[in-house]
Amino acid sequence: xxxxxxxxxxxxxxxxxxxxxxxxxxxxxxxxxxxxxxxxxxxxxxxxxxxxxxxxxxxxxxxxxxxxxxxxxxxxxxxxxxxxxxxxxxxxxxxxxxxxxxxxxxxxxxxxxxxxxxxxxxxxxxxxxxxxxxxxxxxxxxxxxxxxxxxxxxxxxxxxxxxxxxxxxxxxxxxxxxxxxxxxxxxxxxxxxxxxxxxxxxxxxxxxxxxxxxxxxxxxxxxxxxxxxxxxxxxxxxxxxxxxxxxxxxxxxxxxxxxxxxxxxxxxxxx
Amino acid sequence: xxxxxxxxxxxxxxxxxxxxxxxxxxxxxxxxxxxxxxxxxxxxxxxxxxxxxxxxxxxxxxxxxxxxxxxxxxxxxxxxxxxxxxxxxxxxxxxxxxxxxxxxxxxxxxxxxxxxxxxxxxxxxxxxxxxxxxxxxxxxxxxxxxxxxxxxxxxxxxxxxxxxxxxxxxxxxxxxxxxxxxxxxxxxxxxxxxxxxxxxxxxxxxxxxxxxxxxxxxxxxxxxxxxxxxxxxxxxxxxxxxxxxxxxxxxxxxxxxxxxxxxxxxxxxxxxxxxxxxxxxxxxxxxxxxxxxxxxxxxxxxxxxxxxxxxxxxxxxxxxxxxxxxxxxxxxxxxxxxxxxxxxxxxxxxxxxxxxxxxxxxxxxxxxxxxxxxxxxxxxxxxxxxxxxxxxxxxxxxxxxxxxxxxxxxxxxxxxxxxxxxxxxxxxxxxxxxxxxxxxxxxxxxxxxxxxxxxxxxxxxxxxxxxxxxxxxxxxxxxxxxxxxxxxxxxxxxxxxxxxxxxxxxxxxxxxxxxxxxxxxxxxxxxxxxx
Numbered sequence: 047x048x049x050x051x052x053x054x055x056x057x058x059x060x061x062x063x064x065x066x067x068x069x070x071x072x073x074x075x076x077x078x079x080x081x082x083x084x085x086x087x088x089x090x091x092x093x094x095x096x097x098x099x100x101x102x103x104x105x106x107x108x109x110x111x112x113x114x115x116x117x118x119x120x121x122x123x124x125x126x127x128x129x130x131x132x133x134x135x136x137x138x139x140x141x142x143x144x145x146x147x148x149x150x151x152x153x154x155x156x157x158x159x160x161x162x163x164x165x166x167x168x169x170x171x172x173x174x175x176x177x178x179x180x181x182x183x184x185x186x187x188x189x190x191x192x193x194x195x196x197x198x199x200x201x202x203x204x205x206x207x208x209x210x211x212x213x214x215x216x217x218x219x220x221x222x223x224x225x226x227x228x229x230x231x232x233x234x235x236x237x238x239x240x241x242x243x244x245x246x247x248x249x250x251x252x253x254x255x256x257x258x259x260x261x262x263x264x265x266x267x268x269x270x271x272x273x274x275x276x277x278x279x280x281x282x283x284x285x286x287x288x289x290x291x292x293x294x295x296x297x298x299x300x301x302x303x304x305x306x307x308x309x310x311x312x313x314x315x316x317x
Numbered sequence: 318x319x320x321x322x323x324x325x326x327x328x329x330x331x332x333x334x335x336x337x338x339x340x341x342x343x344x345x346x347x348x349x350x351x352x353x354x355x356x357x358x359x360x361x362x363x364x365x366x367x368x369x370x371x372x373x374x375x376x377x378x379x380x381x382x383x384x385x386x387x388x389x390x391x392x393x394x395x396x397x398x399x400x401x402x403x404x405x406x407x408x409x410x411x412x413x414x415x416x417x418x419x420x421x422x423x424x425x426x427x428x429x430x431x432x433x434x435x436x437x438x439x440x441x442x443x444x445x446x447x448x449x450x451x452x453x454x455x456x457x458x459x460x461x462x463x464x465x466x467x468x469x470x471x472x473x474x475x476x477x478x479x480x481x482x483x484x485x486x487x488x489x490x491x492x493x494x495x496x497x498x499x500x501x502x503x504x505x506x507x508x509x510x511x512x513x514x515x516x517x518x519x520x521x522x523x524x525x526x527x528x529x530x531x532x533x534x535x536x537x538x539x540x541x542x543x544x545x546x547x548x549x550x551x552x553x554x555x556x557x558x559x560x561x562x563x564x565x566x567x568x569x570x571x572x573x574x575x576x577x578x579x580x581x582x583x584x585x586x587x588x589x590x591x592x593x594x595x596x597x598x599x600x601x602x603x604x605x606x607x608x609x610x611x612x613x614x615x616x617x618x619x620x621x622x623x624x625x626x627x628x629x630x631x632x633x634x635x636x637x638x639x640x641x642x643x644x645x646x647x648x649x650x651x652x653x654x655x656x657x658x659x660x661x662x663x664x665x666x667x668x669x670x671x672x673x674x675x676x677x678x679x680x681x682x683x684x685x686x687x688x689x690x691x692x693x694x695x696x697x698x699x700x701x702x703x704x705x706x707x708x709x710x711x712x713x714x715x716x717x718x719x720x721x722x723x724x725x726x727x728x729x730x731x732x733x734x735x736x737x738x739x740x741x742x743x744x745x746x747x748x749x750x751x752x753x754x755x756x757x758x759x760x761x762x763x764x765x766x767x768x769x770x771x772x773x774x775x776x777x778x779x780x781x782x783x784x785x786x787x788x789x790x791x792x793x794x795x796x797x798x799x800x801x802x803x804x805x806x807x808x809x810x811x812x813x814x815x816x817x818x819x820x821x822x823x824x825x826x827x828x829x830x831x832x833x834x835x836x837x838x839x840x841x842x843x844x845x846x847x848x
Contacts, residue, residue, distance in 0.1 A: 246417075252416060
């Protein structure tokens with residue numbers, strides 16, 4: 047198998063930006079962006095909430111807190127109230143202090159806020175940069191500001207557009223979200239030519255195939271004799287085994303800083 | 318169907334580069350600038366769609382732009398890929414199918430706002446964010462190359478114009494002259510985004526031209542919210558400027574208020590102003606000069622001249638020498654025009670007294686929307702005529718005596734029609750040599766269109782009408798050939814391109830991109846061999 051990292055197989059619907067627009071200034075939460083509070087919130091969440099919502103809010107018996115359908119309409123106050131009071135007969139009220147509740151809210155917010163805005167990434171960004179451009183092989187397929195490969199999604203702005211858990215998931219389980227926009231594609235044309243790469247889009251009648259060099263091939267299915275578009279991306283699926291936990295944290299720290307605009311993480315401290 | 322050179326439907330785009338020389342050639346298969354060409358003629362060499370077969374046009378595809386509301390974009394097309402923009406977002410579509418290929422959205426823009434389109438050079442596509450950043454992307458796959466800020470929203474501005482690529486640079490402007498700001502045109506390096514020159518449209522206090530202002534020169538306006546045109550031989554950019562601020566109250570800014578409501582001829586290498594021509598000195602009607610300066614070479618008084626044609630919001634069609642800026646002639650483009658008796662031999666309006674906004678409101682023609690506006694005109698070299706969307710309307714103009722406050726959305730008054738006095742749009746064909754109105758096509762509708770035109774070598778003029786329809790007429794006679802109802806108001810101009818050997822006509826409606834082509838029975842697509 048090619049030793050390349052193929053990250054973020056999705057063209058996610060434009061929900062994260064909406065989240066960014068929704069979050070921020072109006073919150074009364076004193077702990078938004080506060081690393082210590084978020085860590086405290088994570089611990090509370092792990093012991094009390096993760097059983098249903100998953101350790102990173104990915105869902106289980108309870109809803110996925112990172113999906114827009116659940117979090118998009120919710121402001122901090124609503125999440126706070128849901129934790130304190132519970133939701134009908136489905137979710138019990140939590141027995142937490144006011145500060146503890148706000149800490150959990152800060153953690154939930156950090157799960158969905160663009161990675162560069164949150165202090166969730168604890169790794170060494172410099173080491174992560176080395177991995178990205180070196181041994182992990184990410185740059186074989188991914189590009190940052192014009193450098194790197196062209197088969198996979200451009201990561202120039204990834205920290206500004208995706209939440210850290212989403213980036214982590216894309217590395218460890220690249221097809222978790224269906225790989226839409228980056229599914230492996232092999233096409234044989236009636237003139238005998240073969241093309242391979244990823245399907246940026248396709249229907250029964252046309253495919254927009256991007257090859258390994260980043261070139262776009264706009265193909266009518268009338269001209270195709272055979273085609274195969276997989277349900278997964280070409281990204282290797284074994285990074286969980288191949289990279290250590292520390293490597294992954296380092297990679298995440300590097301990727302979470304990728305923003306075309308300078309962003310100062312919103313940091314408040316309670317000290 | 319008339320044969321066209323076969324477009325390579327399966328062409329790999331490796332190495333395909335948009336070259337400056339290619340942009341100079343003007344539109345055929347590709348449509349490479351907002352106006353299609355550097356001259357602003359919006360005339361395409363495509364001739365597959367003709368006056369004979371235009372009646373067989375059908376929609377080929379529709380792409381609904383997510384969250385769009387009032388699209389201003391004019392699509393660009395290169396090698397079968399279409400580029401369309403909206404507020405802080407650019408998308409690439411398969412021009413034959415309308416399928417989305419990629420999108421880039423700048424989620425951190427501090428503003429939302431209308432966007433008029435993109436620019437192409439080499440393997441790059443450029444567009445501006447509402448908060449005044451130029452973004453460069455790999456045009457093939459949307460990979461980000463850089464973003465460069467070239468203005469501050471804190472100064473009361475935003476950006477909306479399609480950039481114009483000239484040689485190795487990208488020319489950009491700024492918007493919001495109604496808010497109290499100082500307009501400028503900038504040239505940024507297409508490689509790095511570095512600003513190479515900046516030319517302000519309102520002088521600093523003490524500079525030449527500042528004597529034409531009273532107070533508020535620092536916020537004088539002169540926004541540059543529409544792309545310009547370019548003469549490669551003269552190496553001159555032709556860029557229009559917006560209204561002086563406050564729009565409707567001129568009491569504190571006595572004088573001509575240079576260089577607002579003007580056409581500027583700028584050296585493309587240095588930004589130096591070679592000449593200017595002010596259409597509406599000391600404007601109090603919000604008559605920005607943002608309409609297209611169309612560059613044509615025509616005989617004038619017996620000898621060939623390099624001309625610039627400009628149908629202005631103030632109701633006159635101007636013909637200038639584009640080498641020197643010399644005023645040559647003008648003529649009315651609307652009948653409802655009462656603020657000026659005419660234009661004198663120097664090109665200045667001869668004003669009718671009492672036609673300024675008043676605290677109680679004053680009925681003045683044309684309306685604040687103008688006799689025309691930024692909706693694109695087209696010039697067809699086969700007829701030699703300029704086709705202009707015109708609005709016959711008068712407004713009640715009111716002025717405010719409130720002390721002007723910059724950056725607070727204060728414009729010194731306002732204007733609008735009485736409900737029973739809304740206007741009517743006409744597409745009109747003018748002979749620029751004489752000013753004669755050759756024909757007109759009346760439209761129905763609410764008087765709210767911003768849609769323009771495109772002409773083709775097939776002898777067809779397409780325009781968006783005031784009732785949400787794309788209409789095709791015969792360029793020589795104005796005779797209706799075809800129309801299609803898109804179901805919503807139009808705020809953009811049509812263009813035409815070819816892909817896969819077939820000509821298309823595309824236009825953005827309020828929320829979607831429509832593409833039309835000649836009817837062909839479909840061929841059954843086999844069941845996929847493999848999925």
